[in-house]
Amino acid sequence: MRGLGAILAVVFVSACGGAGGPSPAAATSAGPSATAAPSPVTVKFGQVGSVSDAAIFIADAKGYFKEQAITLEAVPFTSAALMVAPLGTNEIQAGGGAPSAGLYNAVDRGVQLRIVADKGSLTSGHGYEAVIVRKALADKVKSAKDMKGLKISIAARDIVPEYSLDQYLRSGGLTVKDVEVVPLAFPDMIPALASGAIDVALPTEPTATRILDAGTGVLLTRTDTVVPGEQTAVILYSEKFAQDKDAATRFMVAYLKGARYFNDAFDKGDATKKQDVIDIVAKGTKLDPALLARVIFPGIDPNGKLSVDSLIAAQQYFVTKGSQTKAIDMSKIVDASFADEAVKRLGGAYK
Template sequence: MRRTRSITARSSAIGAAVAVALAVAGCGGAAQSGGGTDCAGQTVRAGITNSTSDALLFIARDKGYFSGEGLTVEFAPFDSAAKMIAPLGSGQLDVGAGAPSAGFYNAVARGVTLRIVADKGSMPPGFGYMPLLVRKNLVDSGKVRTIADLRGMRVAEPAQATATSSTLAAILRAGGLGYNDVQHTYVGFPEHVTGLENGAVDASLTTEPSATIAEQRGVAVRFADPAQYYDRQQLAVLLYSGAFSKDRAATAQCFMNAYLHAARDFAAASKGGKLTGPGADEIVSIVSKAIKIDPELYRRSTPNYADPDGHVNVASLKTDYEFFRQQGVLEAETSVDALVDGSFAQKAVRKLGPAAATGGS
């Protein structure tokens, strides 16, 4: 295996930052109210990564779908989904959002109770929001013409043993390469742009809007659309803590009702992989303001897909799980099927109606 490299060290103060975020978000919600799905006065603590795939959460908040269900939803920011696992397990968070990883499955194997309850970000054709980028000078010079030319080169990923690693493996396999036929550099997505710019990495799997920023700066080109190599990969999911899904099931249902209401809006606005559909202007404004980026940058970027009925691609999760197993990064066997709970999304669809009947895609 080639030597793993890192562009920059992570701050050891992240734990303190998380603690502050959670303290700001509050230490607990109101007790579960008794009236079925009557959620008036309920507080839900949700972890976010402040990324474009958090769009549905921002839409549900700003368009009043959470408050319409009687909920007060407080967001706590994290630099990765992996950092949410411990707070979800301890009950400090009710909801999490991010990409399943080997660390996620290992936490479950150690007894942390979590549930995957809905799609948050997947990549069907047209929605390849995490493309493979290659440094422009390598492409222009002809040094990299095909995927096979990446052999031995430095490829940036957000972290080790995540769904992104499985994406890269699928793309490399199409070029006759194994996952470890390239050098892996693990850094956050914004740092991918810097690494491509200064030559510290040769290629990267980079999510939006960082991918579009790299293109606009002229330092990289979109070399491969992941959807062409790994169709409909389940890259990010909505998570419920075990306590939230079981002990506060009515409130968890209200949260899902609002979340899928937002999903319908997002599906209409981003139909075909472009933020030009009905309601797109409002959604571009909401999301760009929430994550503090230029609205036009967000509009030009490739959006993630989020199934308007919340369906989770379990087959994709199993593919990634098998990749982790082959890489030897799983501590114990875990049932993927047992982790997925589609009941909340199914009940929300019964309330909202199927997506096709409400204008979703």
């Protein structure tokens, strides 16, 4: 009996984790880690440096990219059209700007890239693009129907703002064929209106507010009333970066956190966040915070949702005009999977 008792004692001690059994700490350390640290990655982002880059500026300034082990390296461009070739070769991994006939023609030629998220749109109250007439003509030019033969300036031909102009002119029974389109960089529109070199301008912010401040132009309308919800700017991924699903999704998580902070500030009316955003964008664009406090910012979807219908409508304009060789299948270039996954990781849709 004494021998049997000794055996039972040993069994009991072993079952309770005593001599000969692994300690709880040892058992825990032997298992896999709960969450593997993300692999660090540097993302070169093509950037025009406009107010529609607000969510990117915020995500960088607030450390959201750093949270995702991403080092953001901003690469300056004067337009999104110039980003197409470097995106195609993965010289830059991502970028943002206006859709254009040039972008779609490049895709048709075999350049591989993807449109992955909204970066700026003309949602209600976010008409950051304006139609402004020269002050000397304000008594005669009240709407689109009065613009036949006038010199009208946009930033470039065959980009989405040209489609906006055409839609505005159609409200008065005209088209772009009935006016003289004068491409000018936004800052150059200010002296051009003042001197009478152009009659009407379609600037985005902050140029629109600068013209109105100067008193050389009169606001006719904001284009959120002309083309409501128009997709004016998008986030682009190179094909190679898109194939790195983990890094591409982490980038989107950080970006959407920036977009949500932006929406807290401008759509939900958080005054503290609004001032913070203004300061962040001022630093990123090198613009005066006092000026930015008065401009109208674009809509930036907090879930990254794109208006595919708007992209298709602008594309059809380019095709009809002849600047785009043929329509491309948007389902082959628009990829919402990164934004969808990022929304899940952020706990669901922003409301």
